[in-house]
Amino acid sequence: MGCFSSKRIFASKFLGDRGYTLLDALLQLFILMLCLNMILVFSPFIAKLQSYIIPENMLWERFVTILSKNIEESTTVQVDNDAQNIVYFHQNKGEENRIIFRDHIVYSTFEKAGGHVVLLTNVKTINFKVEEDKLYVQIQFLRAQQNREATIILPNTS
Numbered sequence: 001m002g003c004f005s006s007k008r009i010f011a012s013k014f015l016g017d018r019g020y021t022l023l024d025a026l027l028q029l030f031i032l033m034l035c036l037n038m039i040l041v042f043s044p045f046i047a048k049l050q051s052y053i054i055p056e057n058m059l060w061e062r063f064v065t066i067l068s069k070n071i072e073e074s075t076t077v078q079v080d081n082d083a084q085n086i087v088y089f090h091q092n093k094g095e096e097n098r099i100i101f102r103d104h105i106v107y108s109t110f111e112k113a114g115g116h117v118v119l120l121t122n123v124k125t126i127n128f129k130v131e132e133d134k135l136y137v138q139i140q141f142l143r144a145q146q147n148r149e150a151t152i153i154l155p156n157t158s
Contacts, residue, residue: 056122059121062119066108066119067152073155074089074090075155076088077154079130085128086098095110099119104122104124105123106120123141123142126139133153133154136150136151137151137152
């Protein structure tokens with residue numbers, strides 16, 4: 001009984017004897033509509049902001065940086081398996097590393113350590129091509145419509 005009496009005191013103190021009126025409902029509806037309109041007005045700006053912060057862009061930049069650093073230290077670079085895998089050999093370390101594309105994931109394997117590191121996910125296609133002293137990498141993500149390309153200068157082995 002004490003609980004119900006405190007609610008009555010609260011209601012009578014702030015609402016008076018009039019209770020919940022049509023004016024209160026209209027005011028709350030107006031505030032709700034104002035908030036919904038603000039969401040609709042700012043949603044294009046939020047979508048535009050998200051287009052600048054695409055995770056694939058950051059992952060692609062990181063992938064190219066890691067690949068160019070690893071290849072810079074290698075002595076031999078070969079493309080195999082329909083241009084979707086790449087093998088590079090480190091003469092100094094005596095180890096062979098591979099970049100493998102399988103099941104929409106790009107891995108980097110380390111033969112000596114016996115493990116792998118996931119470099120990219122949600123990849124639709126990837127192609128490697130070696131010409132003269134350059135490695136060309138072309139990739140397309142599942143969600144992105146455009147291809148991304150990079151050219152990496154191969155080290156001189158002479």
